[in-house]
Amino acid sequence: MAFCFWVLLLFVTNIVLISAGRSGVVSQNLLQVKKQLKQLNKPAVKFIKSPDGDIIDCVHVSHQPAFDHPLMQNHTIQMRPTFHPEGVLGESTIKVSSSKSSKPIVTQLWHTKGSCPEGTIPMRRTKKKDLLRASTIKSYGKKVHKSIPQPPRSSDLDFISQSGHQHAIAYVEGDKYYGAKATLNVWEPKIQQPNEFSLSQIWILGGSFGEDLNSIEAGWQVSEDLYGDNNTRLFTYWTSDAYQATGCYNLLCSGFIQINNEIAMGASIYPVSGYQGSQYDINILLWKDPKEGNWWMQFGNNYVLGYWPAFLFPYLSDSASMIEWGGEVVNSESEGQHTSTQMGSGHFPDEGFGKASYFRNIQIVDGSNNLRDPKGIATFTEQPNCYDVKTGKMGDWGNYFYYGGPGRNPNCP
Ligand SMILES: *[C@@H]1O[C@H](CO)[C@@H](O)[C@H](O)[C@H]1NC(C)=O
Numbered sequence: 001m002a003f004c005f006w007v008l009l010l011f012v013t014n015i016v017l018i019s020a021g022r023s024g025v026v027s028q029n030l031l032q033v034k035k036q037l038k039q040l041n042k043p044a045v046k047f048i049k050s051p052d053g054d055i056i057d058c059v060h061v062s063h064q065p066a067f068d069h070p071l072m073q074n075h076t077i078q079m080r081p082t083f084h085p086e087g088v089l090g091e092s093t094i095k096v097s098s099s100k101s102s103k104p105i106v107t108q109l110w111h112t113k114g115s116c117p118e119g120t121i122p123m124r125r126t127k128k129k130d131l132l133r134a135s136t137i138k139s140y141g142k143k144v145h146k147s148i149p150q151p152p153r154s155s156d157l158d159f160i161s162q163s164g165h166q167h168a169i170a171y172v173e174g175d176k177y178y179g180a181k182a183t184l185n186v187w188e189p190k191i192q193q194p195n196e197f198s199l200s201q202i203w204i205l206g207g208s209f210g211e212d213l214n215s216i217e218a219g220w221q222v223s224e225d226l227y228g229d230n231n232t233r234l235f236t237y238w239t240s241d242a243y244q245a246t247g248c249y250n251l252l253c254s255g256f257i258q259i260n261n262e263i264a265m266g267a268s269i270y271p272v273s274g275y276q277g278s279q280y281d282i283n284i285l286l287w288k289d290p291k292e293g294n295w296w297m298q299f300g301n302n303y304v305l306g307y308w309p310a311f312l313f314p315y316l317s318d319s320a321s322m323i324e325w326g327g328e329v330v331n332s333e334s335e336g337q338h339t340s341t342q343m344g345s346g347h348f349p350d351e352g353f354g355k356a357s358y359f360r361n362i363q364i365v366d367g368s369n370n371l372r373d374p375k376g377i378a379t380f381t382e383q384p385n386c387y388d389v390k391t392g393k394m395g396d397w398g399n400y401f402y403y404g405g406p407g408r409n410p411n412c413p
């Protein structure tokens with residue numbers, strides 16, 4: 001704590017020094033920080049100090065950020081989906097297929113220090129220093145660049161590399177999709193500099209890649225700008241206007257409605273996979289409730305986290321038109337060289353199991369709300385010498401792919 005305090009003091013001191021003689025600016029800035037923190041953090045029933053330095057606030061479900069939205073004033077929380085693609089929900093709970101794996105289950109680090117009571121949700125507390133890292137206080141929790149991998153039109157590659165984002169993904173399009181699922185192993189990729197990130201996720205997409213893209217995203221990420229460290233964290237993102245005005249990571253704006261009291265968005269995932277060591281993977285399932293139209297998310301086999309209300313996504317109101325799975329990094333090309341920020345394990349797909357990162361059992365939810373193998377899987381990467389992707393199909397793993405890479409290397413200067 002003392003350390004945090006001094007870091008904070010340093011930050012503040014810096015601002016004071018930089019703007020010496022402009023004290024009005026400083027107090028205005030601090031006032032803005034205070035206001036934004038009040039907006040982002042909600043009154044907690046209790047809080048838990050995670051070993052990684054996070055504070056997890058247990059916030060009453062009805063006090064979560066979603067209800068700041070004017071269109072949510074009269075919303076009745078759905079405490080469970082009306083439908084689950086892995087089996088219609090009966091009397092019993094939402095607990096789906098019991099895990100047969102003898103491996104330790106991947107959860108979150110803060111669980112070692114306590115739990116949130118029923119009727120509350122765990123929220124990672126945003127601190128002053130989180131906001132001070134952002135380019136502007138208001139932009140904290142939002143994506144700064146348009147960053148959607150846009151595989152079909154390779155003539156637009158300029159547009160993609162302009163934004164400095166690089167991808168290695170598998171995707172399907174041209175059908176109606178009502179959800180997607182995958183099991184992906186979790187890593188802690190090295191990030192060259194704080195304004196870069198590395199993530200692995202599922203994208204649910206609708207609308208056009210221009211101004212009105214609707215996107216729901218979930219997976220794991222390392223982002224020093226967002227979290228202040230290099231830990232691997234569970235995250236979600238959404239936008240309904242191609243990353244312009246709407247949307248945010250996790251619960252950092254009004255949008256997602258969480259019902260689960262065990263998993264915190266933006267909290268560290270533990271443990272992570274090691275090169276030639278134990279492999280730890282997580283399941284992510286996203287699906288549309290056919291009755292209410294809401295988009296639900298499940299983490300692991302047991303945790304139904306909550307949902308994005310249907311009204312957020314005009315272009316996903318019937319179905320999604322494209323699903324993508326894979327990795328993304330920011331390449332800021334400092335000093336004119338490709339970044340050495342890693343994607344996935346930081347190793348190329350050729351290295352295979354135990355070394356390369358993977359998505360396995362990738363599936364889509366079809367028009368009859370069943371999980372199915374995706375048809376016509378294609379792949380995309382901007383620079384295969386930096387980050388690559390290789391698909392396959394076999395027994396237990398169904399449709400899978402290895403992806404990732406080290407970034408800068410002799411073939412990717
Ligand atoms: C909420 O309900 C009140 C009373 O029925 C109504 O006047 C108001 O328009 C509703 N708000 C929204 C956003 O639907």
Ligand SMILES: *[C@@H]1O[C@H](CO)[C@@H](O)[C@H](O)[C@H]1NC(C)=O
Nearest residue numbers: 190191192193224228229230
């Ligand atoms: C994150 O990792 C980078 C590169 O390995 C390192 O320079 C940086 O200090 C790390 N940040 C923190 C907060 O540990």
